[in-house]
Amino acid sequence: MADEEGMREPPSERHADMDADSDSNIEAAASPVAADAPAPEGDSQTSENPEPAEKEPVVIVKVPYSEHSDVTARTEEQIExxxxxxxxxxxxEGISKPILKxxxxxxxxxxxxxxxxxxxxSLPALASxxxxALLNNRxxxxxxxxxMSEKVISFLPSVVMHCQRNMKSNSKGPVALLLASSCRQVRDIYKxxxxxxxxxDLECLEISEETSNDREDFQAEFHVAISTVSTMQKVHxxxxxxxxxxxVAILYGVDELFDGSHAEAIGQILKDVHPERQLVAFSRSWLPDVRNAVLALAKNPxxxxxxxxxxxxxxxxxxxxxxxxxDESAKKxxxxxxxEETLRKEDAGKTVIVVKTKRKAKNTKKSVDSKEFPADVLIAGRGRSKASDxxxxxxxxxxxxxxxxxxxxATLKDIGKEEVKNLVMFDFPSSPREFAHLLRQTAPALKVAKVYAYLTNVQGRHAPGxxxxxxxxxxxxxxKLVSLEEWAKSAAxxxxxxxxxxxEGGGDDDDKDDEDSDSSSDDDRRHGRGSSSHRDRDKDRDKDRDKERDRDRKRSYSRSRSRSRSSEDDYRSSSKRSRRSGGGSRWGDDDRDRGDRGYRRGGR
Incomplete structure (x- = not known):
């Protein structure tokens, strides 16, 4: 225990260095120009913003990894x-033997x-x-x-132990930083x-769009900062x-972070952390761009x-x-x-057309449906679009x-494993990365052989990617794609x-009502889907109810938007008081401990 306490206490030299640096920074901020040396008039701008003195990095306490006897006794056959x-x-290189407990x-x-x-x-394979590797300072x-639990247990014991060894009595910042892609991930890892x-005796601070942290939170002592990238960028x-x-810097869900275009922000944040920092990164995929970006940040991983x-x-x-x-008209x-030329041939196989919105899906189905080659629409939603339909x-x-x-x-996954020969991306996704992600998710399951992707000149910014x-x-x-690529680059x-x-994407179909809705009964009769007049009247009544329901939903949405703005203002004005007192929080009765609601710190 004496050794452990000794490791937890920082070296006295580091205290002195930190105090000196802190004092010099405070003095420099308080009086950027020396009192006895007034600046010349012509050089006032340079004098008011002097170059800060080079700050000595904090001394990191590291302990060599000692392999357990049971681990040493493990044979190559057992490891294989x-x-x-x-x-x-x-x-x-130089990988340690796995630990099982x-x-x-x-x-x-x-x-x-x-x-x-x-x-x-017991430890999962990832943590083994x-x-x-982390205990060996790799x-x-x-x-x-x-x-998530398998990922967390692979780094949490090492990070907690590292924080204990590097706790500072005059803490001015955290020892570990975890960046996640969503507030939900931040909240779960924080727990x-x-x-x-x-x-x-470990303090952790949750920093996200939901917590509304103030300056007092950052000035208090804490050892682990858990945040989304966008919020941490503002803090930085x-x-x-x-x-x-x-x-210690932890990137949770690298592929999701890079899908959210956070690569530059992550680079700026990690540029200012300790030069001897450890990097922990998790990713579901290992695509070339993700691999290159992570390996550029890692050292001998x-x-x-x-x-x-x-x-x-x-x-x-x-x-x-x-x-x-x-334009959209040419696309249609x-x-x-x-x-006519390809997809309706006898040997063409099945075809799926992917569009952006539900309304666009309904209108597109009407334009491509035919008696010889019938079409249908698959959309998510409630009411008539429920699961049974x-x-x-x-x-x-x-x-x-x-x-x-x-x-x-969103509904492609409902098709399951089916042989779909042709996939038509009629509305191009939000980015080339999202386009690739959608193909990787759906093409193998649907056994797609050919993809037709439409791109208009308005969407030309996607051409280079x-x-x-x-x-x-x-x-x-x-x-044509190369020509649009060159145009987009020269315009940029x-x-x-x-x-x-x-x-983009939806065109006029997203704004107009179903102008052809009255002709659907004729389509039904032409394709043999119900010929009796009472069925036609029922369908007309259903369409009228759907339109009325859509109008009510829009009015309800406008009212809810107004209420949400006012409730958001109320939350901002009361969040600080709620967080300090441990009172009610904006989450209500969730799986958080009752005594911890409204208080976003962990530890003591």
Whole structure:
């Protein structure tokens, strides 16, 4: 215990350095110009903003990893059997043997007993390699679709122990920083640190769009900061605390962080953390851009992959035909030509057309439906679009009764595993990255052979990214895409004419009502779907009720938006008082401890 207490207390030299640096920074901020040396008039701007003195980095306390005797006794045959059983792939140099229990980590017994109360004793495969890598002061990258608990236990004992060793009595910033892609992830991971830190004198601070932190939170003592990237970027810009004290940086869900275009923000934040910091990163995929970005931040990492991981930017065996159109009207005409010339042939197979909105799906279904080649629509929602209706549509599509299906991206998963020969991306997604993600998710399950992707000149900003995506998958972009790519690049650099502007994706179909709704009864009779007059009248009444329900929903949505704005203002004015007093919070009665509601710190 004496050794443990000694490790938790920082060296006295570091106290002196920190005090001197803190005092000098405070003095420099309080009096940027020396009193006895007035600045010349012509050089006033330089004098008011002097260059800050180079600050000495905080001394990091590191303890060498000591391998447990049971781990040392593990043979190569046992390790190979373990890797085969759990589908583990390892990449890196000098990798430590796996540990199977928390007791084998070489941590103090009292610390292990407290950690076991929260996380348990046995370790998943990801933690078996991740924990010894971190205890050995190596960077760690975990790949695969592991659960949150499996990811957290692979780094939390090491991070908590590291924070204990590097706690500072005059804390000006955290020891560890965790960046996640959503407030939900921040909240869930915070609970692990909160429950673990209560018995270990560890303070953690949750920072997200939901917590409304103030300056007092950042000035108080805390050791772990858990935040979304967008919120931490604001904190970083405001300078609420010193990022130089951070010696462990955790990126939770790297693929999601990079999908949210946070790469530049993450780079700026990590540039100001301690130069000897450890990096922990988790990702479900290991695509070339994600791999290059993470490896640029890591130093001699241990990479642990559990199961199969996506490594190719696009699914293999799929041909992509990118069709560049002038506008939405030209896109609709080209779709009709594509249907007549290719997709309605006997050997064309089944086709799925993906559009952006439910209204667009309904209108597109009407335009592509025919007696010889019937079409249907698959959309999410309530009322007439409930699950039983979607099941009936999917059943007709699988049986071959319907060969052409119009769907939104959200309902593609409802089709399940079905052989769909053609996939038409009629509305291009929000980015080339989202386009690739959608194909990787759906193309293998649907056994897609060819993809038709539409892109208008209004969406020309996506052309460079889409062309690069095709090249990375060893596909050659066509001449029209290359031409639009060059146009977009020259417009972005101000060297050429700007790209046209206008509505994207949905076109006019998203705004207008169903003008052809009255003709649906004629369509039904033409295709043999109900010929009696009472059925037609029932359908007309249903359509009228649907329109009325849509109008009521819009009015209700406007009222709820107004109420939400006022409630948000009330929350902002009361959140600080609620958080300090431990009173009611904006979450209500959730799975958070009753005594912890409204109080966003963990630990004591």
């Amino acid at each position: 059997e373990f890797q085969t059983k759990h589908k583990v792939k390892i990449e890196g 928390l007791e084998e980590a070489g941590l103090p017994d009292e610390f292990v007993s407290k950690i076991k109360d929260v996380l348990g004793s 390699y991740g924990l010894p 960077d760690f990258i975990g790949l695969g679709d592991s659960s 692990y640190f909160r429950d673990t830190g209560r018995s270990l 810009t405001s300078g609420h605390f010193d990022f130089g004290t951070i010696s 241990v990479i642990v992959q559990i199961g199969d991981v996506e490594t190719a930017p696009l699914p293999s065996g799929v041909t992509i035909d990118v069709r560049i159109m002038d 005409k080209d779709l009709q030509s594509l249907l 979607r099941d009936a549509v999917v059943k007709d599509f699988r049986s071959g009764k319907v060969k052409l299906l119009v769907a939104t991206a 889409l062309a690069d995506l095709l090249r990375s998958a060893e596909m050659q972009p066509n001449e 650099e101000g060297k050429g004419p700007p790209l046209p502007t206008g509505k």
